[in-house]
Amino acid sequence: MNIQNTIETKVKEGFLALYNTEIPSVEFQATRKEFDGDITVVVFPLLRYKKGNPVQIGEDLGKYLVETVEEITNYNVVKGFLNLVIADSFYSNFFNKINNNSTFGFVSSTTENDSRMVEYSSPNTNKPLHLGHVRNVLLGYSVSEILKASGKKVYKTQIINDRGIHICKSMLAWEKFGNGETPENTGLKGDKLVGNYYVKFDQEYKKEIATLVASGLSEEDAKKQAPLFIEAQEMLRKWEAGDKQVVTLWETMNGWVYKGFDVTYKNIGVDFDKLYYESNTYLLGKDIIEDGLKSGVFFKKEDGSVWCDLTEDGLDEKLVLRSDGTAVYMTQDIGTAIQRAKDFTDLGGMVYTVGNEQDYHFKVLFLILKKLGYSWSESLYHLSYGMVDLPSGKMKSREGTVVDADDLMDEMTNTAKEISQELGKLEGYSDKEKEELYKVIGLGALKYFILKVDPKKRILFDPKSSVDFQGNTGPFIQYTYARIQSILRKATFDYSNGSLSGVEVELHEKEKELIKQLELYPEVIQQAAKNYSPAVIANYTYDLVKEFNSFYQNVHILGEENQDKKVFRVQLSKKVADTIKSAFGLLGIQVPERM
Missing domain, CATH: 3.30.1360.70 (Arginyl tRNA synthetase N-terminal domain)
Incomplete structure (x- = not known):
């Protein structure tokens, strides 16, 4: 307490x-x-x-x-x-308790049936991950780590959207225009290669529409009658019927994409415990609809379609099964949620990291699951987030104007390199050490810039301003961590032992303020977990760093003459560094030992 x-x-x-x-x-x-x-x-x-x-x-x-x-x-x-x-003694005693506690702030998982599944990324297999995915995966991964630190058991997952007309568009374009291109013979990442053909489909499709419009069709009719679109629909029908040739092509091209995704995920530093594929889940939920009809949760209209009436809950009527018996996205999501609860019997709730354009969808989903009587539905949460904009404007994947996640990470590394070279901070580093450090700084800047903002807010992301060694930025915090490591390397005495316990000591105002900031860390983790907000951790870390820099400027550390005070101040500096590293770990950000 x-x-x-x-x-x-x-x-x-x-x-x-x-x-x-x-x-x-x-x-x-x-x-x-x-x-x-x-x-x-x-x-x-x-x-x-x-x-x-x-x-x-x-x-x-x-x-x-x-x-x-x-x-x-x-x-x-x-x-x-x-x-x-x-009393000063309270703060010095508190510091002595946490000084050698390597898991300070973290709570061990003790409660059964209180695990959480966090879903994030959930990409389509027709294009690479882009800037929007970057915010998604950073939020999902960070929230997973924060929930773990708060005492929850966590399963990280994604559902991969590996079927549908958009996948068939890439497949068809590759068949028609690909000339046997593969990731191996082009040197392209598989997801980029497939994404190029999604763009190619759109380009050729627009040409066909223009030709049909010129021949007298309306644009709406031209879109439906364009040969490429009709062929894509036919390919989807064949896939659903299990056509061997189409399924083989689908498996091959998806395989290229998965390898590409794996490289991107590794580079950005996120992972998953369990993967779900829409090709396996898109038929789930239909049996649940039948059960819901019998229990009165759903009702059938004259045309045979099945609906859920949510008007008394302030929403509207929601279609859950078409009149021809085919499922809609809501049906799949109901079935997938229930399947996950079967797969993980200790599951106490789920967190869906999905953009705010799906707010209404998740309100409906959670309400339906509650009406169906699933106790864990009370612990479902939509981690809704705003879009990420760039100064250059809105992105459109089918037109090829998306900011590719890999390109963005490369740009961040290069920006970190340019600014570091301008500041001349890296004398004495080998070229290999410099390149590694540029990556750590660049990715740290990207992640911090995105995660320090409340998830619900829209972000205008400016790569250059994010790599700033002053202000509320990742590099500023990383630089402070590296500064403390320099202090620790210069400490020629043993500071691992010794404490202020039993010693009447008057704390310097700056020492006291720093310990007060450290004392907040466990509560900050719990608050961040409760609100599903990495921004709480990010801004706490910035406040801790500001407090340390004020301490650094106002007291002697290695220059302190009193040996007990000197040991204490080095220990206090080390604890701040450890807490920075711990907090940044929850954000998925690395800290460099030197800068």
């Missing part, structure tokens, strides 16, 4: 003892710099439960807390704010 939890418990006890009234919660904020204190209780919200002068209520509570909480040595009240002074 941290000091804030202790104080909250005691404020509630004090309010009950003083005013015979229970309060549900206590609001805290950091004490403003101009006032004496370490943590502030905001009195104004308590006036809902006890009418009176906020200053007097603050005085009453302050006196009660000083008498009952050993760590509180003094207090002062400014208007409706109760500022509490915490």
Whole structure:
């Protein structure tokens, strides 16, 4: 229990003892710099439960807390704010407890049936991963790591959209225009090669539409009657019928794409525990619809189509089975969710990392699963996120204007290289060391820029401004970590032992502020997990780094004459570095030992 939890418990006890009234919660904020204190209780919200002068209520509570909480040595009240002074010994004792704790902030998984499945990426096999996928995979992977740190067991998964008309478009274009091209004989990654033929299909399809329109057809009719489109539809029909030649081509080209995806995932630093394929799941759910009809969750219309009436829940009627008996996406998603719960019997909930254009879809999905009686449906979450824009404008994959994920990572590495060379920070590095460092800085800049923003917000991503060694950026935080490693290398004495336990010590204001920031880390992890928000971790890390840099500028570390204080300050610096590394690990970001 941290000091804030202790104080909250005691404020509630004090309010009950003083005013015979229970309060549900206590609001805290950091004490403003101009006032004496370490943590502030905001009195104004308590006036809902006890009418009176906020200053007097603050005085009453302050006196009660000083008498009952050993760590509180003094207090002062400014208007409706109760500022509490915490003893230095509390902070030094706290630091001694966490100093050699390598898993500080993390909670071991102890609760059964409280695991989570996190779905992310879920690409189509007709094109490479692009900038939109980058935000998706970074969010999904980071949320997985944060949930694990908070005490949950996590299964990372994706459903690969490996069937449908869009896949057939790439296949057909390769058959017609490919001349036997393969990743091996072209030197192209398989996903890029297949993506080129998706673009090629669109180019040729548009030519056919233009010809038909010129002959007198409307554009709408031309789109439907274009020979390429009709052939793609026929190819899809053959695939669904199991045509051997079509299925073989499908397996070959998807195989190229999977190898390409694997390279991209490895380079960006994400992985998966379980893969689902739409070609295996697209027929799931139909039996569930039958069961739902019998139980009254669904109803059938005159044309034979099956629907779920959600109007009483503020939504509308939702189609779950067409009149010809074929499934819709909702049917598949219902079936896939239930299949996952069967595959992982300890599953307590699922997190779907999908763009905000699907908000309504997931509201409906979760509500239907709840109506079907699945207890885990209460723990389903749509990790909805906004689009990523570039200064150059909107991306369109079929027109080939998408920002390829591999190209973006290369650009980030090159940007890091240019800026590092301009700043002249890498003297004494070998060429190999430099190239590795450029990758770490470039990817760190990309990941941090995307993850520091609340997932729901749209992002305008500017590669150049993200690789900045000043401000709220990945490289700034990485540079601070490397600075601390330099301090540790220069420490010629043994700082692994020794502590402030049992020693009466007066902490420097900057030491105290730094320990206070460290104390927040476990709660920050829990908050990030609760809100499914890596931004909470990212911005905490930035605040920790700012606090360390203020400490670094205001106190002597290696130049401190008192040996106990010197050891303590080196230990404190190391703990900050360890926490930066831990927090950045939750974001999937590496930290360099030197910069």
